[in-house]
Amino acid sequence: MRSLTAFRMVVHDRSSTAGALLGVVAIVFLVGQQLSILFGLLNYMSVLVDHSGADVWIMSPHVRNADAGDLVSGRFVDRAMGLEDVEWAEPVLIGNGLFKTSGGSFESVRVVGVRRPRLAGGPWEYEDADERGLLDFESVTVDRLDLAKLGNPALGEVTEIGGRRVRVGAVTEGARGFQGTLVFAPLEKVKEISRTPPGRYSAVLVRFRPGAFREAALERLRAAMPLYTVYSTDELSRLTRRYYFINTGIGGSFGFSTAIAVLIGIVIISLTMYTSVLGRARDFAVMRAIGGRRRDVAVVVFSEVLIITCMGLFIGFLLLAALLNATSGSSIPSYFPAEVAPILAAGTLLVSLAGSLVALRVALKAEPASVFH
Amino acid sequence: MSVLKLENIARDFSDGRQMRRVLFPTSLEFDPGELVVISGPSGSGKTTLLSIMGLVLRPTEGVLSLEGRDVTAISDDETAGLRLRKYGFVFQQPMLIEGLSVMENIALAFAVQGARLPRNAGTRAKELLDSLGLGETAHMQPRLLSGGMKQRASIARALIKDPAILLCDEPTSALDAESGQAVMTILKRIAVEERRIVLVVSHDARVFPYADRLIKIENGRIASDTSERYAEGKVDT
Numbered sequence: 001m002r003s004l005t006a007f008r009m010v011v012h013d014r015s016s017t018a019g020a021l022l023g024v025v026a027i028v029f030l031v032g033q034q035l036s037i038l039f040g041l042l043n044y045m046s047v048l049v050d051h052s053g054a055d056v057w058i059m060s061p062h063v064r065n066a067d068a069g070d071l072v073s074g075r076f077v078d079r080a081m082g083l084e085d086v087e088w089a090e091p092v093l094i095g096n097g098l099f100k101t102s103g104g105s106f107e108s109v110r111v112v113g114v115r116r117p118r119l120a121g122g123p124w125e126y127e128d129a130d131e132r133g134l135l136d137f138e139s140v141t142v143d144r145l146d147l148a149k150l151g152n153p154a155l156g157e158v159t160e161i162g163g164r165r166v167r168v169g170a171v172t173e174g175a176r177g178f179q180g181t182l183v184f185a186p187l188e189k190v191k192e193i194s195r196t197p198p199g200r201y202s203a204v205l206v207r208f209r210p211g212a213f214r215e216a217a218l219e220r221l222r223a224a225m226p227l228y229t230v231y232s233t234d235e236l237s238r239l240t241r242r243y244y245f246i247n248t249g250i251g252g253s254f255g256f257s258t259a260i261a262v263l264i265g266i267v268i269i270s271l272t273m274y275t276s277v278l279g280r281a282r283d284f285a286v287m288r289a290i291g292g293r294r295r296d297v298a299v300v301v302f303s304e305v306l307i308i309t310c311m312g313l314f315i316g317f318l319l320l321a322a323l324l325n326a327t328s329g330s331s332i333p334s335y336f337p338a339e340v341a342p343i344l345a346a347g348t349l350l351v352s353l354a355g356s357l358v359a360l361r362v363a364l365k366a367e368p369a370s371v372f373h
Numbered sequence: 374m375s376v377l378k379l380e381n382i383a384r385d386f387s388d389g390r391q392m393r394r395v396l397f398p399t400s401l402e403f404d405p406g407e408l409v410v411i412s413g414p415s416g417s418g419k420t421t422l423l424s425i426m427g428l429v430l431r432p433t434e435g436v437l438s439l440e441g442r443d444v445t446a447i448s449d450d451e452t453a454g455l456r457l458r459k460y461g462f463v464f465q466q467p468m469l470i471e472g473l474s475v476m477e478n479i480a481l482a483f484a485v486q487g488a489r490l491p492r493n494a495g496t497r498a499k500e501l502l503d504s505l506g507l508g509e510t511a512h513m514q515p516r517l518l519s520g521g522m523k524q525r526a527s528i529a530r531a532l533i534k535d536p537a538i539l540l541c542d543e544p545t546s547a548l549d550a551e552s553g554q555a556v557m558t559i560l561k562r563i564a565v566e567e568r569r570i571v572l573v574v575s576h577d578a579r580v581f582p583y584a585d586r587l588i589k590i591e592n593g594r595i596a597s598d599t600s601e602r603y604a605e606g607k608v609d610t
Contacts (some may be wrong), residue, residue: 291457
């Protein structure tokens with residue numbers, strides 16, 4: 001009956017319900033939207049590592065992120081292959097170049113050289129053509145989202161990167177990095193573009209044999225090359241994300257805007273719930289007079305908050321889903337992991353309850369004696 | 374043994390600077406089957422007395438006994454429980470909760486502490502509403518009722534738990550003469566036929582003819598108390 005009373009109050013007090021609902025929706029939508037962009041950017045930060053298909057990245061000493069390492073010797077490919085746990089080891093070369101558009105202008109691109117025919121560390125999803133497009137020495141890929149920026153090159157179109165002739169062999173989907181446009185090309189072509197000395201690479205990717213005990217295999221690999229950085233893919237991904245998150249100010253910026261969104265929600269919820277409870281003070285006094293305890297009044301107030309929060313969560317997530325749907329496939333980085341939704345919902349509920357504490361204090365102050373004139 | 378007994382009950386209030394006594398030591402006993410009217414001018418202490426008897430205000434001094442048990446210093450939760458089980462309240466304004474239908478307002482009196490409604494609660498509420506002439510209003514919102522109808526609905530809310538004691542605070546002051554008469558007739562019937570203690574605080578002289586006992590308070594003291602039939606031409610139920 002207390003929950004029913006709360007529900008009836010929520011339905012009856014439409015203006016205050018709408019206000020509190022707005023607060024909850026603001027929290028869910030604004031925080032959710034901020035988080036989706038943050039997770040989208042986080043994905044960009046470690047996109048090459050996450051989609052490499054390797055178990056281990058061997059890089060130069062003291063590496064703090066996947067994009068900032070010195071070159072390593074190609075002999076580590078052979079040294080890694082010498083271990084029985086290793087199924088394959090492939091070099092990757094990452095450099096920069098200027099992509100010449102059809103209009104004659106230039107766009108800065110990050111070129112990722114992968115060795116044929118395995119193409120380890122190469123593209124993982126194609127919009128047009130497939131990995132066979134990279135088997136040719138001159139072929140490069142461009143990403144669908146970067147087509148406009150690169151002058152909408154057609155498949156087979158010949159252009160230049162870093163003054164070297166290349167031909168667009170495939171169009172990738174979702175291959176965008178935090179540092180800009182990603183263009184994949186055969187290893188030899190990237191060596192030319194970036195003018196890298198022979199036998200030097202950005203990293204060596206290693207894949208363990210199926211059934212290999214990964215931790216032990218990783219330790220053996222580290223022992224075999226003690227002066228170099230040997231990271232598991234997960235480690236390097238985390239390290240890279242953390243590096244950008246902290247050092248670029250993204251963490252602080254998103255943390256601040258998320259805190260502002262939460263604060264706005266709390267203020268809206270507090271004010272509207274306070275007004276609502278103030279308007280119901282007499283009813284709470286009546287409840288107390290006819291036998292209700294303070295905790296019964298608290299149950300009604302918290303039930304109201306719970307009902308409004310559930311409604312707000314529903315509307316907020318609906319709006320968020322619409323936004324994510326609208327931005328999916330666009331150049332706006334947005335990704336919302338499913339496991340974050342219950343955390344956001346629980347957080348919003350906590351914030352709503354916190355916002356209702358002032359109102360609860362007012363409600364609990366309702367004295368049963370006040371119902372007598 | 375009286376159902377409700379006050380022994381030297383007094384109450385002080387602070388006005389911020391000093392304590393002021395609004396009810397001087399008062400001893401009273403009440404038994405079922407009578408409608409008691411407590412009357413007096415504004416500020417005489419009658420509402421304070423009613424609040425103490427209704428367990429919504431603690432006395433500063435004295436002993437309050439309910440069915441032989443000293444309830445003067447029991448906990449807040451215990452007083453709430455006693456109010457729930459033993460008391461019915463009718464306020465000056467009907468104070469029905471907006472948003473709840475008439476029936477739900479009545480049900481709330483049963484289940485305000487979260488207990489499940491008894492199986493016969495619906496039937497009992499319907500019977501009560503029928504007996505109070507509100508049979509058609511069960512599912513209506515309070516705002517759609519007239520003042521008299523709301524007050525009768527609040528009586529139904531007070532009676533649904535079958536309370537031993539019914540406390541009424543100026544139940545007719547917000548009503549026109551006809552509605553006030555109807556409400557007092559109902560209260561009288563409840564006291565006499567259903568053998569309950571019905572205490573009515575009022576300064577409205579129109580309710581005096583319904584009283585089995587009239588207690589007058591002035592300046593925080595009992596000025597007169599008669600259990601005799603108060604007036605000639607007293608209304609029979």
